[in-house]
Amino acid sequence: MTFNCVGIFCEDIREEVGGTHTIVGVMPDNISVAGPPNKEAGSSLLFPKMGIYLRLNIDILHKPVGAITARASIPGLADVTLGELGPEAIEHAFVDAATKNLPFVGIIFKAVLSPLQLPKAGVAMAFVKVEEKEILGAILNIQVT
DSSP: OOEEEEEEEEEEEEOOOOOOOEEESSOEEEEEEOOOSSSOSSSEEEEEEEEEEOOOOTTOOOOOOEEEEEEEEEETTTTTEEEEEOOHHHHHHHHHHHHTTTTEEEEEEEESSSSSEESOOOOEEEEEEEEEEEEEEOOOOOOOO
């Protein structure tokens, strides 16, 4: 299976007219977040918004069998499902790409989590899984200042 994935963590993802996306506030690989101001505020870290954007490209000659999934692993929380593309949608994407003579099929998974409370600092990661192969698409090291 020939595919690759690139991803980013950001502040927001906006859908524009014409099907494009505007990615706002791309986060660096390492981000420092202020801790709670006092004990009464609780012990969790707060992101007003956190966007996760994954772009997957699959070789047109290697259509996967089964679903394509994406998930995020966020410190101190259960994994977040970012989406699943079933066999019908995959078939449609491959037919569309073949009609346009494209060498790759492009698939986008995106989510904006708002608000996002993190019980602890650590490494957030976003993954995409095609058939039985899961790859890392984005990573964000969250530190408390």
